[in-house]
Amino acid sequence: MPTPEPNRAQYSEIWTDLNTRLNRIELSDGGLAAALDALKSQQLDLGFIKDDLHSMRRYRFAHPEDPARFFLVQYNPVRALRFSGAGRRTPPEGSVAKNDGCFLCPDNILWQQDGLEMGYEIKLNPTQYIAWMNAFPLMPLHCVIANGNHVPQEWCLNGATIECLSLEKMLDDLVRLSERLPGYVGFYNGKGAGASIPGHLHFQFFKRPDLWPHFPLEVAALESGIETHGTIHNYPLAVKFWRGDPEDIVEGAGSWIRRWLSRNSDQFLSLSANIISTFNQAQRKSELYFVPRHQSRAQSPEMSGTIGGIEVLGEMIFSSEEDGKRLERGEIDYHTAERILSAARFDGVDA
Ligand SMILES: [Zn+2]
Incomplete structure (x- = not known):
């Protein structure tokens, strides 16, 4: 017997109640961060969140000659279970899979989960x-x-034929969300640069961990001494960085990225990026990192997963059992992480 579709009316009633409650929380002192905290509690209670990270281990590997420079590696054996919890792929009787069963379209999520x-x-x-x-x-x-509409992960430039977000609108949305989530890191993974659902525009956000809350990429930005914008040195990836008011960042980064795209127009269809956004509440400044990527350089032979936004920040996610064993055997060090990131390097940010 196939499982019947969950009761749509009941689901939408719970959804409305939950959203009313979360919105009230957001409008009180805690802002969006407090609303997300409450959503997390609700999703843990319901059993949707399968892992509270109790088994996750994080490692810090310092550069042998310069201990201020470091990379992070995490390993969580519970992640091996994630494929069994990925949700159903075919709709129950009476339901239709929209947009090829997209995992970010609310109508599908109801029956998938x-x-x-x-x-x-x-x-x-x-x-x-x-x-x-x-x-x-x-x-x-x-x-x-995720965007409320099923629009693709790629940004649009002039002359696009499908409905999608312009580069500037996408940057603006990312930066505005970050502004509402101080203490968080937000990022965009382009197609072939860690995006797991390239059909539906989405960002990822997470709260800074208590231990080692600042990432190697941020430390490199600080060491580079950039005031408003510039290129980050001392990092295995080529990275462009902006700091300032949201409007200035969106304008500056938008026009720079357009120039970068036109300089590399011969490879246009293979170009991608990770874009990382944070908000410094003490200084009331937004910070944006643009990491140019090429879709053919998404992986390293020294790590099983794809190189996405968290790796780009300087934390390698080791997810296979073999990855975990290499860590335990002490076969991983600063230079391993450096080589993993170098495999994704795409130059051409200095022109
Ligand atoms: Zn979708």
């Missing part, structure tokens, strides 16, 4: 986003913030 997965509607004028918790998080409060 048996009514367990609930989201929080974030209004970002005039666009709507929905925050969804990660069932197998990589970081504390790790969530996906």
Whole structure:
């Protein structure tokens, strides 16, 4: 007997109640971060979040000659279970899979996750986003913030024929969400640069961990002494960095990225990026990192997973059993992480 579809009316009633409650929390002192905290508790209670990260281990590997420089590696044996919890792929009788069963379209999520997965509607004028918790998080409060519409992950430039977000709108949305989530790191993974669902535009956000809350990429930005914008040195990846008010960052980064795309137009269809955004509350400044990527350089032979936003920040996610054993045997060090990131390096940021 196939499982019947969860009760749609009941689901939508719980959804509305939950969203009303979360919105009230957001409008009180805690802001969006408090609303996400409450969503996480609800999703843990319902059993949608399968891992509370109790088995996750993080390692810090310092550079042998310069201990201020370091990389992080994490290993979590529970992640091996994530494929069994990925949700159903074929709809029950009476349901239709929309957009090829996209895992970020709310109509599909209802039957894919048996009514367990609930989201929080974030209004970002005039666009709507929905925050969804990660069932197998990589970081504390790790969530996906997905566009309310099924629009592709790629940005649009002039002359695009399909409906999608312009580069500037995408940057603006990412930066605006970050501004509402101080203490979080937000990022965009382009197609072939760690995006797991390239059909539906989404960002990922997570709360900074208590231990080692600042990432190697951020330390490299600080060491580079960049005031408003510049290139980060002392890092295995080529990275462009901006700091300032949201409007200035979106304008500056937008025009720089357009120039970068046109300089590399011969490889246009293979170009991708990781874009990382944080908000420094003490200085009231946004910070944005643009990491140019090429879709053919998504992996390293020294790590089983794809190189995405968290690796780019300087924390390698070791997920296979073999990865875990190499860590235990002491076969991993600073230079391993450096080589993993170098495999994804795509130059051409200095022109
Ligand atoms: Zn979708």
